[in-house]
Amino acid sequence: MSTTDTTPRARTTSAFDEELIPRYTMVERVNHWFGAITYTYCLITGLAFWTPYLYWMAAIVGGGPTARFWHPWFGIFFTVSQFLMFLHWSGDMEVDNDDRVWADNIQAYIENEDDKLPPVGRFNWGQKLYFWGMVGSTILLLLSGFMLWYVEAVPWSIHILRYVAILVHASVALITIGLFLIHVYMSTILEEGSFGSMIHGSVTRAWAWTFHRKWYYKVTGRARPTE
Amino acid sequence: MSQASTEIVRISGHAGTVPGAGLNREYQVCKLVDTTTCIGCKACEVACLEWNGYTFSETKFDNSYQTMPETAWNYWNLIKFNEHERDDGTMMLLMRKDQCMHCEDPGCLAACPADAAIVQYANGIVDFQEAHCIGCGYCITGCPFNIPKFSPTARKVFKCTLCNDRVSVGLEPACIKACPTGCLHFGTKSEMKELAETRADQLRSQSGFPDAGVYDPVGVSGTHVIYVLHDAKNPELYGGLPRDPHIPLSVRLWKGPLKWLGNLAMLGGLVGLALHYMRIGPKKEEPIPPEDRKPS
Numbered sequence: 027m028s029t030t031d032t033t034p035r036a037r038t039t040s041a042f043d044e045e046l047i048p049r050y051t052m053v054e055r056v057n058h059w060f061g062a063i064t065y066t067y068c069l070i071t072g073l074a075f076w077t078p079y080l081y082w083m084a085a086i087v088g089g090g091p092t093a094r095f096w097h098p099w100f101g102i103f104f105t106v107s108q109f110l111m112f113l114h115w116s117g118d119m120e121v122d123n124d125d126r127v128w129a130d131n132i133q134a135y136i137e138n139e140d141d142k143l144p145p146v147g148r149f150n151w152g153q154k155l156y157f158w159g160m161v162g163s164t165i166l167l168l169l170s171g172f173m174l175w176y177v178e179a180v181p182w183s184i185h186i187l188r189y190v191a192i193l194v195h196a197s198v199a200l201i202t203i204g205l206f207l208i209h210v211y212m213s214t215i216l217e218e219g220s221f222g223s224m225i226h227g228s229v230t231r232a233w234a235w236t237f238h239r240k241w242y243y244k245v246t247g248r249a250r251p252t253e
Numbered sequence: 254m255s256q257a258s259t260e261i262v263r264i265s266g267h268a269g270t271v272p273g274a275g276l277n278r279e280y281q282v283c284k285l286v287d288t289t290t291c292i293g294c295k296a297c298e299v300a301c302l303e304w305n306g307y308t309f310s311e312t313k314f315d316n317s318y319q320t321m322p323e324t325a326w327n328y329w330n331l332i333k334f335n336e337h338e339r340d341d342g343t344m345m346l347l348m349r350k351d352q353c354m355h356c357e358d359p360g361c362l363a364a365c366p367a368d369a370a371i372v373q374y375a376n377g378i379v380d381f382q383e384a385h386c387i388g389c390g391y392c393i394t395g396c397p398f399n400i401p402k403f404s405p406t407a408r409k410v411f412k413c414t415l416c417n418d419r420v421s422v423g424l425e426p427a428c429i430k431a432c433p434t435g436c437l438h439f440g441t442k443s444e445m446k447e448l449a450e451t452r453a454d455q456l457r458s459q460s461g462f463p464d465a466g467v468y469d470p471v472g473v474s475g476t477h478v479i480y481v482l483h484d485a486k487n488p489e490l491y492g493g494l495p496r497d498p499h500i501p502l503s504v505r506l507w508k509g510p511l512k513w514l515g516n517l518a519m520l521g522g523l524v525g526l527a528l529h530y531m532r533i534g535p536k537k538e539e540p541i542p543p544e545d546r547k548p549s
Contacts, residue, residue: 042546043538075366075389077512090367090387091408138533177390178403182323182493188394189503196507200515204522211526217536233538235545251545 043232047245050227054114058224061107064100065206071097072199098175101167108164115157118148124240125151145239152212156205163202170195282376282420283445284429286350287452287481288491289465290436293318293332293348300431301330301352304416324351326402329413330428333492345483349491350428350437353400353413355379355477360500361412363508364395377442377477378415386410397473397498415477445479452481472499 050058071093074084084093124144128135128151134142135152149157173180173191180187213220219233234242243250260278264271298320302309307327312320317334324331335347359379362371370385371392381392381401386409392401393410401410416426424430425439438445449467456465466485469475480494488494 040540040546043541075391077516078366078368081366081368084387090385094387094389095408136529136533138536140536174390174394177393182399185399189501192391192394192507193503193511196511196515200511200518203519207519207522207526211530215530215535219538230538232541235541236538237536248545 043230045231046228047231047234047242048227049223049229049234051114052227055224055227057107057110057114061104061111064104064107065202067100068097068104069203069206071100076196076199098171101171105164105168108161111157112161115149119154119157121151121154122147125154140236146237146241147244148238148241150238152208156209159205160202163198163205166194166198167202170198279441279443280376281442282378282415282477283440283442284355284415284426284478285438285440285445285449285481286478287436287438287449288347288349289452289456289460289462289481289483290434291332291348291350292434292436293334293346294433295320295332296431296433297350297428297437298328298330298332300427301413302328304419304427305329305414324400324402324412326404326407326411329353329411335490335492337490347483347491349480349494351492352428352478353379353415354398354473354498355413355415356498357474357476358500360395360397360473360504361392361401362395363500364391364504366391374417376420378417378420379477380414380417381410381412383407383409383411395500395504397495397501399493442475442477449479449481453485456481456483468494470495470498472497 067087070083070087073080074082074090074093075097081090084090087093087096124146127144128146131143132152134140135150170191173187174195177188180191213224217237219229223229223233231242231246234245242248261271261273299309310321310325310328313322315322317336318332319334320331321328330350330352333349333351335349337345337347339345355378357377359371359373361381362373362379365371366389367385367387370382370387371379372382373379388403388408388410390403390410393403401412403410416424416428419426429437429439438448440448446467446469449469453465453467456462462483464484464486466482468480468482468485468488480488480491482488482491482494484490488496
C-alpha cells in the first residue's frame with residue numbers, strides 16, 4: 027500500500043510502524059465515554075431549553091419535564107467524569123515551552139503542516155486548551171447550574187445572583203459547545219487513529235511518532251536520533 | 254375575548270345600520286387595589302384558596318399579621334403587612350395585597366423556554382398552562398415581582414391566574430368578590446386607572462397624603478393589577494414593591510443578543526469544520542524514518 031514518493035506524505039508501511047503502543051487505560055477510556063454520554067445528554071436537553079427552534083430535541087429524550095428533571099443530574103454525572111479526568115490527565119496537561127511555540131504556530135497545525143511544529147508530548151497544546159477549558163467550564167456550569175436548579179434557594183434579597191447565573195450558564199455552555207465540536211471533529215474524522223485509541227486504548231508507533239513525538243520516545247524508551 | 258363574538262360587524266339581509274357597529278369596546282381588564290382602604294382582613298386570601306381549590310397552608314409567624322413571608326405555589330394572594338414610622342413619629346400599618354401583577358410586558362413569558370407554557374390573553378391576563386410547563390424555573394428568574402413559585406410535588410410552577418376561569422365567563426376574580434371594604438375593584442383598565450387617579454387625588458387634596466399616587470409601572474409597560482398608595486414615591490415600603498420593575502437586563506441579553514450570537518457561532522462552527530475537512534482534509538500518520546527503526 028505504497029504511494030509515489032513525489033508527495034510529501036509518501037507512505038510506506040512496515041511491521042515496526044504498525045506495532046501498538048498503549049495510550050489510554052481501560053479506566054481512562056470508560057470514564058471518557060461516561061463523560062461523552064453525560065455531556066451529550068446535557069447538550070441535547072440544554073439546547074432544547076436554549077431556543078424554541080431546538081425545543082423538539084427534548085422530545086427525543088422523553089419530553090420537556092423529563093429533560094428538565096434529568097439535565098441537572100446528568101450535569102452532576104458529567105462533573106464526576108471531569109473530576110476523574112482531572113485525576114487521570116492533569117499531570118500530562120501542563121503547558122510547557124514547546125507548547126507555547128506550538129500555540130504560536132497553530133496555523134501550521136490547522137493546515138496539516140505538522141512537521142513545522144515543535145515535538146509534542148502526550149497531549150498537544152490544543153488538547154491541553156480543551157482539557158483546561160472543560161475543567162474551568164464545568165466548575166462554572168456547576169455553580170451557576172445549582173442556582174438555576176434551586177432558583178428559589180437564592181434569597182430574593184440577593185436575586186441579582188439569579189440573573190448572573192442565567193447568563194454564566196448559557197455563555198459557558200456555548201464555549202463548551204465550541205470546544206466540543208472541535209474535539210469531536212478532530213478525534214473522529216480529522217486525525218486518523220484517534221477515535222480507535224479511545225476505543226481500544228492503543229495507537230501505532232507511526233501514529234505516536236507523527237503526532238506525539240516526545241511522548242513516543244518517552245514511552246518506548248528509545249533514544250531520540252540526533253538531527 | 255368572549256365579548257368579541259357578541260359584537261356584530263355585518264348583518265345579512267338587513268336594511269339600515271348595524272346596531273352597535275363601531276362601538277369602542279375595551280377588552281383590557283384590570284384589578285385595582287386601594288391600599289389606603291385595606292383593613293388586612295385576609296378575606297381575599299381565603300377566597301383565593303377556596304376558588305382555586307387549595308387548603309389553608311401552615312402560617313409562618315414573623316412578628317407581624319402577615320400569613321407567611323412571601324406567596325407560595327399554593328398561596329397566590331398574600332397581604333403584606335409593614336409597619337412604617339412617619340416623619341412626625343406616628344405609626345402606619347401599610348397593608349398591600351401581593352399577587353401576580355399581570356404585566357403588559359411579562360418577564361416570566363420572556364424567560365420561558367417551553368412552547369405554550371405561558372400565554373398572555375388579549376384582556377391582559379398572563380396565565381400559566383401547567384400542562385406545558387416543564388418546571389425549569391426560568392419564569393422565577395424573569396419575574397421582577399418574585400411571584401411564580403415552584404411546586405416540588407407537581408414539579409411545575411404556579412401563580413395567580415387573575416381568575417381567568419371566572420373572568421372568561423363574566424365574573425369578577427374571587428378576591429374582589431370577597432373584599433368587605435371595597436378596596437378591591439375590577440373592571441377595564443381605563444376605568445380602573447380613572448378610579449385610581451380619582452382616589453389618589455382625593456388622598457392628596459383631602460386626606461393629608463401629598464405623595465399619594467397610582468402604581469402602574471411603565472418599566473413593564475403597565476400592569477393589569479394597579480395600586481393606590483399613600484406614598485407612591487416609596488413603593489418599597491409596601492413589602493418590597495419594586496420602584497422601577499422591568500424585565501431583568503440579563504434575561505433580555507440572554508434571550509436577545511446572546512441567543513443570536515450563540516446560534517450564529519454554533520452554525521458557523523459546524524460550517525467551518527466542514528469546510529476545513531473539504532479544503533485541508535485528514536491528518537495521516539507518517540512512516541517512521543528508517544534510521545529510527547533500528548532496534549534500540
